[in-house]
Amino acid sequence: MSHCRKRCKRQLTKVFRLFYRFLTGTLEKDSVEDDFELSTVCHRPEGLDKLQEQTKFTKKELQVLYRGFKNECPCGVVNEETFKTIYSQFFPQGDSGAYAHFLFEAFDTNKNGSVSFEDFVFGLSIILRGTINDRLNWAFNLYDQNKDGCITKEEMMDIMKSIYDMMGKYTYPCMHEEAPREHVESFFQKMDRNNDGVVTIDEFIETCQKDENIMQSMQLFDNVI
Amino acid sequence: MAAGVAAWLPFARAAAIGWMPVATRPMPVPPREKKKSQDQGLLVLNVSGQKFQTWSNTLERYPDTLLGSTERDFFFHEETNEYFFDRDPDIFRHILNFYRTGKLHYPRQECIAAYDEELSFFGIIPEIIGDCCYEEYKDRRRENQERLQDDEDDEKEDVAPLNMTFREYMWRAFENPHTSTTALVLYYVTGFFIAISVMANVVETVPCGTLPNRAKEISCGDRYALAFFCLDTACVMIFTVEYLLRLIAAPSRYNFMKSVMSIIDVVAIMPYYIGLVMTDNDQVSGAFVTLRVFRVFRIFKFSRHSAGLRILGYTLKSCASELGFLLFSLTMAIIIFATVMFYAEKGSTSSKFTSIPAAFWYTIVTMTTLGYGDMVPKTIVGKIFGSICSLSGVLVIALPVPVIVSNFSRIYHQSQRAEKRRAQKKTRIAKIRASKSRGTNAYMHYKQYNGHFLTHSSLEEACKEAGQLLVGKPNIPFESHHHHLLHCLEKTTNHEFIDEQTFETNCMEVTMVNKSGSRTSSMSGSSSPHGLSSCCSRRHRRKSFSLPNSNNQELSTIQIRERPIVNSRSSLNAKPDFETVPLKSGHSYVTSSVVTLPPAASSLLTSSDNGGSSSSTCNYSQSNIVRVSAL
Numbered sequence: 056m057s058h059c060r061k062r063c064k065r066q067l068t069k070v071f072r073l074f075y076r077f078l079t080g081t082l083e084k085d086s087v088e089d090d091f092e093l094s095t096v097c098h099r100p101e102g103l104d105k106l107q108e109q110t111k112f113t114k115k116e117l118q119v120l121y122r123g124f125k126n127e128c129p130c131g132v133v134n135e136e137t138f139k140t141i142y143s144q145f146f147p148q149g150d151s152g153a154y155a156h157f158l159f160e161a162f163d164t165n166k167n168g169s170v171s172f173e174d175f176v177f178g179l180s181i182i183l184r185g186t187i188n189d190r191l192n193w194a195f196n197l198y199d200q201n202k203d204g205c206i207t208k209e210e211m212m213d214i215m216k217s218i219y220d221m222m223g224k225y226t227y228p229c230m231h232e233e234a235p236r237e238h239v240e241s242f243f244q245k246m247d248r249n250n251d252g253v254v255t256i257d258e259f260i261e262t263c264q265k266d267e268n269i270m271q272s273m274q275l276f277d278n279v280i
Numbered sequence: 281m282a283a284g285v286a287a288w289l290p291f292a293r294a295a296a297i298g299w300m301p302v303a304t305r306p307m308p309v310p311p312r313e314k315k316k317s318q319d320q321g322l323l324v325l326n327v328s329g330q331k332f333q334t335w336s337n338t339l340e341r342y343p344d345t346l347l348g349s350t351e352r353d354f355f356f357h358e359e360t361n362e363y364f365f366d367r368d369p370d371i372f373r374h375i376l377n378f379y380r381t382g383k384l385h386y387p388r389q390e391c392i393a394a395y396d397e398e399l400s401f402f403g404i405i406p407e408i409i410g411d412c413c414y415e416e417y418k419d420r421r422r423e424n425q426e427r428l429q430d431d432e433d434d435e436k437e438d439v440a441p442l443n444m445t446f447r448e449y450m451w452r453a454f455e456n457p458h459t460s461t462t463a464l465v466l467y468y469v470t471g472f473f474i475a476i477s478v479m480a481n482v483v484e485t486v487p488c489g490t491l492p493n494r495a496k497e498i499s500c501g502d503r504y505a506l507a508f509f510c511l512d513t514a515c516v517m518i519f520t521v522e523y524l525l526r527l528i529a530a531p532s533r534y535n536f537m538k539s540v541m542s543i544i545d546v547v548a549i550m551p552y553y554i555g556l557v558m559t560d561n562d563q564v565s566g567a568f569v570t571l572r573v574f575r576v577f578r579i580f581k582f583s584r585h586s587a588g589l590r591i592l593g594y595t596l597k598s599c600a601s602e603l604g605f606l607l608f609s610l611t612m613a614i615i616i617f618a619t620v621m622f623y624a625e626k627g628s629t630s631s632k633f634t635s636i637p638a639a640f641w642y643t644i645v646t647m648t649t650l651g652y653g654d655m656v657p658k659t660i661v662g663k664i665f666g667s668i669c670s671l672s673g674v675l676v677i678a679l680p681v682p683v684i685v686s687n688f689s690r691i692y693h694q695s696q697r698a699e700k701r702r703a704q705k706k707t708r709i710a711k712i713r714a715s716k717s718r719g720t721n722a723y724m725h726y727k728q729y730n731g732h733f734l735t736h737s738s739l740e741e742a743c744k745e746a747g748q749l750l751v752g753k754p755n756i757p758f759e760s761h762h763h764h765l766l767h768c769l770e771k772t773t774n775h776e777f778i779d780e781q782t783f784e785t786n787c788m789e790v791t792m793v794n795k796s797g798s799r800t801s802s803m804s805g806s807s808s809p810h811g812l813s814s815c816c817s818r819r820h821r822r823k824s825f826s827l828p829n830s831n832n833q834e835l836s837t838i839q840i841r842e843r844p845i846v847n848s849r850s851s852l853n854a855k856p857d858f859e860t861v862p863l864k865s866g867h868s869y870v871t872s873s874v875v876t877l878p879p880a881a882s883s884l885l886t887s888s889d890n891g892g893s894s895s896s897t898c899n900y901s902q903s904n905i906v907r908v909s910a911l
Contacts, residue, residue, distance in 0.1 A: 078609065119337065123287025126382075145292045145762065146769075147716050148777055158295050175291070182294040190297060197298045218299060219773055225783040226775040234773070242302050263301055272300040272307040275768075279293045 098131035100172040110176050111184035116280050117176065124172050132169040135159045149223030157214060161197040183280055187273050191260050205253040211239045287337065289761055296768055303772040311760035324362035325376070330369035331362070338379050343758055344715070345403040347379065371398045378404065386413040392420040405715070407708045418704055450529035467585070470522055474581050477515040481575050484508050516552040519545065519578075541584060548578040610647075613676050617643045617669045624662040631658065647673025717779075724779060 100106065106117055128137060135156065142155040162170045162178045181193045198206045198214050215235040222230065231237075246254045246262045263269045300307070323339065325332040325347075342348040357364040365372070371390060375398065378384040386395065386409055399406055409417050444452070453463035484501025501508050523545045530536035551571040583589040596603075618639035625633040632655040633639045642655040646669050657666045770776050778786070 119287070120290070122335075122337075126287060141288050142292065142295070145289075145765065154295075154298070157298070179291065179294050182297050183290070191301070194297050194301050198301075214298065215302065218302070218769070219775075221769060222773055222775050222777065225778050225780050226773075227778040227782065227786055228775065229783070229787050230775060234775075238302065238304075238773075241304065259301070268303070268306045269301055272303065273297075275300075275307060275310055276294060276297065278310065280290045 098171050100131070100176075106173065106176060110180035112176065112180060112280070119280075120176060120179070121172060124175060132171045133175075134169050138170065146221045146223075148225065149221040151217075151221045153213070153217030153220055157197055157200070157217060160200065161193070179280075183276050187264075187270065188260065190273050190276065191263050192256070195256050195259050205255045206259070207253050208239060208243060211242060211254075212236065215239050215242075287341070289758060289765075293761060293765055296765060299768060299772040303768075305771050305774070307771055308764060308767045310764050325372075326357070326360070326362045326364045327367055327369040327372045328365070330372075332372070332376055334376065334379070340758060341379060341382075342404075347375075347402060349403075351403070367401065368394065368398060371395055375399070375402050375404065378408070383410040384408050384413075385410060386417040388416060392417070392424050396421075405711060407711045414704075418700065422700075447529050448531075450525065451531060454526055454529060466522075470518065471582070471585050473515050473518050474578055476511070477519075478576070478579050480508060480511050480515070481572075481578075512552060516549050519549045519581075523549065541581075544577055544580045544583075547574055548581060551575055610676060613647065613672065614640055614643045617647070617665070617672075620665050621657060621662060621669070624665050625657055625659055628658045628662070633657075633662075643669060646670045648677060649673060724777070 100121070103114060103117060106112075107114055110117070112120070124133075125131070127133070127141060133141075138159045139152050139155040142158070143151045145151070159170065162174050164174055164177070178193070181189050185193070195206070196202070198210060200210050200213070212235065215238050219230065219235045219238075224230065243252075243254065245266075246258055248258050248262070263273075321336050322333050323336050325334070339347045339352070346352060352363055355363045355365055371387075371394065374385055374387060384404065396406070406417065452459055453466065457463045457467035484499060486500050487497040488500035488503045490497050523542070526542070526545075527533060527536060536542055551574045554571055580589075583593065615636075618636050621642060622633050622636045622639045625631045625639075633642065638655075642657075644650075645652050645655075646666060649670065651670075657663050766777065
């Protein structure tokens with residue numbers, strides 16, 4: 056009973072407060088100071104030497120990477136929002152949010168919701184300085200959202216749609232609704248050897264190694280930095 | 281575009297690894313790497329003797345400014361191996377900080393004109409100024425411009441533009457009476473007649489003595505009816521002539537007729553004409569009398585003569601919500617007290633409080649502390665509540681009035697500032713979007729240049745002679761890598777980036793062609809000959825296709841040249857990646873569609889000799905309908 060009364064009282068005070076605000080003319084809440092929680096979480100990466108041992112970058116490259124990283128994220132870690140913002144600046148015409156989300160998941164190896172400089176550099180080291188197999192593994196990891204070792208059609212569909220979303224609306228030829236689905240179908244036709252509806256890591260690597268185009272494009276990453 | 285995050289370009293390029301396994305076509309070749317030694321150097325910027333040092337990467341974050349582009353090479357001083365700028369070092373500090381932090385600040389002690397000059401020298405648009413300093417910057421700029429404008433206006437008013445038409449001259453005379461003596465005379469004459477007319481309206485109701493054979497006093501208007509009628513006629517004639525002249529002289533008659541002043545003019549002279557039309561008709565005389573009331577609107581014509589009236593009208597308009605709120609709260613209080621007084625006085629005999637609405641009058645008179653005394657409460661309860669009413673009236677009225685007064689000034693200034701900020705925001709966003717689209721346009725230009733780069737050397741030379749495309753080549757490594765990245769995305773998805781206008785035209789064509797194609801497989805489509813016509817010529821016919829340099833001559837020559845190639849199936853198959861070069865930007869979209877045709881469709885090419893229609897590579901299923909891009 057008292058619980059009911061308390062609720063009643065609370066509602067009543069709320070109504071009176073609303074009435075009061077209506078009378079006084081301030082129908083909008085006074086702008087409460089937004090708690091700008093400046094993320095006091097500041098993360099310092101490990102020493103330059105240690106990172107150099109763990110990755111395949113030279114000292115200079117690490118310096119350049121860190122300066123760029125720190126400039127955009129002064130607190131030392133990048134969360135998903137910032138990640139998406141940065142990535143979207145490269146693709147002004149389309150919506151790169153979905154693909155950036157997948158990338159973020161792939162970079163954030165310890166699943167703590169933020170990408171530190173070490174995660175960032177480890178990921179880049181695999182992509183830019185790893186062997187072709189490493190790169191293919193990383194790409195597979197990107198596609199495999201639930202990390203169960205196989206890519207289903209739904210997962211691939213998500214990825215494909217996110218890639219097509221980056222193109223935006225103004226494309227030539229006009230973007231079809233079915234274009235991603237068709238692409239996924241052709242991808243599965245190529246990759247899924249035993250036709251079990253999923254692509255496992257071995258099928259993936261095997262097919263990619265046999266495909267000239269893919270092999271060649273994987274080598275594009277050698278000279279990025 | 282992507283200015284502040286140039287350092288993340290390697291990451292963006294690495295992220296493209298996700299596209300590689302799904303792409304069905306080979307990726308384009310990455311741009312050549314320039315020698316790396318430049319990238320990691322410290323640059324020395326000597327600005328009038330004060331030396332600044334920064335990484336070259338920092339400056340290259342914003343490639344469309346002077347320091348970030350190759351334009352700074354013009355300032356390179358070889359003897360000292362530094363970049364020398366003969367500019368103000370104090371302001372340069374802020375500009376360099378912009379590169380470092382991405383935020384441009386405006387120092388308050390600097391002169392706005394000097395700052396603007398520096399910004400324009402270094403190629404930075406002021407819209408980038410951070411929010412912390414933007415308002416200050418805009419205020420100072422506005423003051424400066426107003427000062428310049430006032431100077432200009434003073435000059436302009438003395439100097440009349442030489443060849444004005446008579447209409448423009450009249451309009452100018454009406455709007456600025458100080459420009460010429462005729463205008464001034466007109467101004468004063470109309471003012472005088474407005475005053476006369478208003479006074480006549482007032483005086484004609486004054487009782488003017490009695491007629492010899494009547495006891496009742498009659499008003500002056502009835503006594504000297506003819507004189508007043510003549511005066512009224514004269515005034516109305518003058519007003520009519522003035523209104524018609526203004527209407528003729530107005531640059532935009534529709535806008536003039538919509539304006540408040542013209543409505544006031546019309547309302548002021550209409551009653552007279554309506555009165556002329558319907559005279560001596562008893563039924564409408566009541567309405568006629570009402571119309572005479574509108575003659576008082578003539579007094580509003582004075583607002584053309586007085587700036588203060590205009591400002592008052594504007595402030596009332598902008599404070600309307602506050603006034604409305606005051607009215608609402610008053611109404612609430614009135615209703616409450618009227619109800620209470622009515623029920624309190626219900627018991628007393630011969631009470632004037634016959635109903636609640638009747639009590640409204642008492643409440644209003646009491647709350648505004650007027651106290652006419654025509655209605656007074658007689659019971660004790662009534663008197664108690666009456667006194668509460670008058671006390672609360674003082675509070676209810678007295679409190680909001682200063683608030684309203686201060687609201688006047690606050691809202692006035694605030695609405696001005698809000699308007700400014702909104703307008704600023706719109707232009708800021710528009711400019712930022714323009715620079716973004718400049719970036720995408722840069723990519724379009726890059727594409728056509730790149731396509732051009734891959735083809736016949738003869739065309740390349742022709743283009744070099746034309747000299748237009750060389751300017752567009754991105755020498756900056758960031759730009760070229762970024763364009764390569766976008767190109768990879770295009771190849772992955774088998775679609776291309778185009779701009780909005782091209783997109784709309786293409787989509788319209790595709791729907792037209794789909795319509796015609798669905799009817800019959802034979803290309804001699806019946807009712808819509810346009811369905812068959814080539815893509816290019818359709819574009820050529822439709823004016824809406826706005827290419828930057830589209831040239832009809834160009835279209836036809838390209839068409840003729842390419843036709844032999846189209847006819848031979850083998851040649852098409854032989855060059856799957858053949859991007860024939862357009863000399864102008866639009867055709868790159870047309871030609872590349874050849875590439876995206878699946879080989880299956882090419883088998884039907886030979887049957888499509890008659891011009892072909894626009895390609896729609898989206899429908900791979902419609903393979904029995906030939907789609908050939910208009911080459």
